Amino acid sequence: MKTCLTTALAALLLLPAALVAQEPIDGRASDVDEIRVTGRSVTTGLAQIEVDREILVDTATALKDIPGANVNANGPVTGIAQYRGMFGDRISVVIDHLGVVSGGPNAMDAPLSYLSPMITENLSVVRGIPSVSLAPESIGGHVSTALSRGDFSIAGPALSGFVGSRYSANGNVSTSASRLTLAGNTHKLSLVAELDEGDSVSTPVGENRPTRLHRERSDLSYAFAGDRTSVLLFAGRLDTDDTGTPALPMDIRFIDTMLAGAQATLELNENVSLEARVAWNDVEHLMDNFGLRQAPMPPMQRQNFSTGSGTQASLATTVALSGSTLILGIDTSTADHDATITNPNNAMFRVDNFVDANRDVFSVFAEWKRDAGLGDIEVGLRARRVETGAGEVFAVGMMGDMGANAALLADAFNAADRSKRWSTVDAVLKYRWQIDSGTEWRFELGSKTRAPSYQELYLWLPLQATGGLADGRSYIGGLDLDEERSNEITIGFGRTIGRFAISPQLFFKRIDEYIQGVPSTNMVANMVSQMMSGSPALQFSNVNAEIYGADIAWQVELSEQWSLDGVASWTRGKRRDISDNLYRLAPPNASIGLLWENDRLSIASELVAYSEQDNVSIFNGEQRTPGYALINATLNWTPTDALRIEARLDNLSDKTYQDHLAGINRAGGSDIPVGVRLYGAERTLSAGVIWSF
Template sequence: MLRLSSLSISIIVALIFPSTVFADEDDMEIIEVKGRPQENFSLADPSTSIPQIDASDLLKTLPGAAVNGNGPLSGIAQYRGLFGDRVNTQINGVSLAGAGPNAMDTPLSYASLILTEGVSMTRGIAPVSAGIDTLGGSIEVIESKASFDETSGEVSGQYQTNGDRGNLGGKVNLGSEKQAVLLYAEKLQGNTDVTTGDGDTITPTTYEKTMAGGEYRVNLSKNGINDESIAFGYQYLETNDAGTPALPMDIDFIRTHRFKVEGEHNISSWDLNWHMAYSDADHAMDNYSLRDKPDTSSARYNSANSNSFDSEISIAKDAWLFGLDARMSQHNSLITDPTDSSFYIDNFNDIQDNIYSIFAQWQQDIGQWNWQFGSRIKNYQTDSGTINTSMASTMTAVQALVDDFNNSDRSQVQTGLDLTINGQYQFNDDLTGIIGLARKQDSASYQERYLWLPMQSTGGLADGRTYVGQVDLDLETAYQLELGFDFEHNQWKVSPRAFVNRIDNYIQGTPATDANVIAVAAMMGDDNPMQFSNVDALLYGMDFTASYQLSTHWNMDFLGSYVRGERRDIDDNLYRIAPLNITLGLNFQQGNWIGRIEGVANAAQNNVSETQLEETTAGYAIMNVSAGYDIENWTIRAGINNLFDTEYEDHLAGYNRVYSSDIAVGSRMPGMGLTTWVTGAYRF
């Protein structure tokens, strides 16, 4: 169970009183939400996007965003070259930890497709109010909530030919003036492995996933405005037999129960919002059920579990916003051999990963400027129980690693400070200038800190390397600058952003130097093990959106992103950085008919990490086409992705780890070939 410090108990007590805040805006339109300062967001709309099987797919339509794809249900968010825990990822304001030590159940995998109304991304430097750790930006899935005075529902489904993939979901809202209930359920299934443009099969890429839950909301308002309420929510997720070919194991099952209670209140002109959320997750994975295991390799089964608690209370009035946050998680991971009952490895044991934080934010118009200033103080507390393994009794080097870890000071306490300045200057009705400055800090993940035996439980790096952690890693400290503008005149909308992100103590793998680590890794077949270390990094680049209204029925849109990631301490590049990519779309709309032709191009990525033996990838371009018919109660859309069945390698998709596959072991994972699809929805 989670350990509660005196500080965490105080925070939980404080949360008995009313607050969560969030606004959803797109990058061309600002919506003012009471009690929350205006912020710049980019919004991905699932109703107009290519069909998704995971909410992470929507990130590809946002400027600067990308996806590290380790499997059909295991997409990791990347923003301007930073990924994983550095990117603050929330679902309706909540951030709960997954169970998998290799991020098979990523934060975005817990988003319900039938509930998802959009994926909102803070473009540029995220304000301190966006979340506790926002060094790599902030992403939020906006899901439907129970609504008062409304009876409505939706049934939707989709089917894709490549992989025989389909999903079916439904939701219903029953709301009176004082009470509302939202219920939903959905089923997603991939029945066969997908194929590439050359006809090769990517094994395994099948999956089965079920989600169900609901929300009950009570209206506390006395004036019928519906601005005060308390809600109780529950979600059940079960994933079975899902492939992750870029990782050493596949998903046997993930079973997660998530609970949430939240409230919004107005007290003496102050807007109070709060939430408390809890997750209980069990996860198992293996290297033999969905893939062929070489005769020279041993069977391995990993049983993992986590408990996670997330809370926030915030209060806002006029230009001011104050908040208090707590996020606590506990993790375990045990590796066994189904053919040998005596074999075991304590992968992670009783990991405690807790963060407590307080923030203040002020936003005000001053002349033609709109300024936003924010500060957040964070207290990180991490710890691990002692570990052991059956291998220690027969391997001296393993016993030495066990002793070194158990005798180390595993309890770590660190304090971080975030400072942000965001400014907008209104030159005229058409042109707004953008400037942002920040100093942000982030702590190591529990894998980076407490992985004691050379293994690949790395939070989804998918580079095929074995790693060990370092207990006393320093906080990453980033100094960020952003410049840009928004221009809108007649038929044109243009919004470029340039950025620089200088990070001290950036955490990345470097060659291990411990003789025992090297010896154990060699016994496991890796002559070049890595250790998570603090290095110095620099990321810079630009992302760009634009649109042009060609005529009444036709318009074009453009999305481009470029980022370069470099080491500052040595002459090398950072690992798994998205290449230059461009999307150009031609859209048609007349009456109820809609259509789109879309070209997606990725440049070659030659700036790769030599330290991590990262391979380069060639550039490619694919075309997607779609058409649809949309009226008040129902919508149907159909299309073809990768129209010309192009064979290509996705630089962010990792390397194949599966033997007896059409894809060579260690080769870059290829992209999906041609697939036709159809989606439909009925609303009432």
């Protein structure tokens, strides 16, 4: 099997070269263009997906179709973005140019969970190093999404929108969504709503419990577009109830989030414009280990009530200079978190997971871009100040040595200096060189930083509240953590020859003070961890690491109706200070798709292959994963301009496989044993109907 999958991956990687070889030697090079198939496009600098065309439940799953990107899936709607070996807080994820404060310490409401696919207009990933103007912190990459709020009506006041529904036979998963937009040429009012629900899904080895889900998302917005001014005001709500996360120690009982924000642009004159944004969200989140999965004995039942709230604000000015553009900006954000663990059977049991854990970020940036015809250059600098703090903690209700040791850890934490601050500078240099009308080279250098998260700092008791790491290990924080710094280089090119286009990139990141868990030397913490989980604790610490690899996108138009396209990614991450690998990196993978389409109908099939992952982290006890290959197929039919009928068949051959990024099962009562890597879904047929007006 290993040999077969290696051969399949090699074939998928070498296919673009074979197709190039088949082009006529005297074939003319055309303009460098994007690699585009229905609903997807890739250029040397950006990859985009029209997520509303994908039959998905978790928006994050769409990342698998982007070169270098993937998703850490801890549950049906708990996907955490991964890009070129980094994930979680290292990836900047924005919705309508604004971030979201997560409510839970295990990222059950990861940013992309706030956007259901049918109401998402698009998802894009910056290929390479993100510009400093895109986000205050983006050491690992930048993902941008937008909610579908409809368009202005040039012809005058008009009512538009859509109503749609999708159904998947595996788990009876359904999605229903609608949008109603009343718009003229300057004013627009839009209401968006979506409901996702389903039961646990089945795999070839049995049912994966709990993977049931229930999520409601709504948004009301007003927009104004004038000659020199534009405004967007919005308020929304996310309600996620009784949703499983089998790779985590608890499941979602509810996530109630309120969101609001405003954006405005103003053109002062032909050369100067202003852009301002502000956002707020507030989250209440309850999770437990007994409501959706097999309950442990009453003394071991736990529930965690957590809250998160935050604000973000930014102001930027764009100045058009002679042959260049200068962007100057300022950003600020605040985030506050609390989490309390209790036992519903013991009113005396209470553990302060986090108390008033706050993280404030203030930064300024300058970015200069020059278009020199065949060559563009970009230089950016961002100075940032991060300040964090946390309140005093305590734990009661633990018996014997457990309670005594927990009290010792709480006393030590309360006596320590918990107010921390970091001052850092990021720098980015990009150069795009268009050699001729069909070839473009891209060179990027960057030095990006990240200050520690509140979990990495303030997790005082050995627990698994780790931002969704899902490795089954208990962690404690490190109050002496330094900021991470990634010095990186990206080299890529785009080439278009006749009907063939290709865009590969190479990257290398040297990361100093990389934060990950290492065996704790705190004997008290280790004793508590041994009593709770059977293993000693890991402590968030600074180590040295490097990540390197390559990814590629390509396409060939076989005829006016037939085309082939593909994506391949390879990432390697390891420690520089010892012989070990970085945790939870996607294995080498590739896909190839065959598409036939005309004006009304498109039919596509794809082969997706993942190699085995043998480069696993020893300290995290990471399990190896065998490789696999899947065949999927999709159909989209638009019998009229207003109606779209769609169908998708996943895992056509009903293959038994394990996604390396799906995590380890932590839930009792499932057909998948506890401690075994979660299996992928069995053959699954899905269908949908969308009516637009």
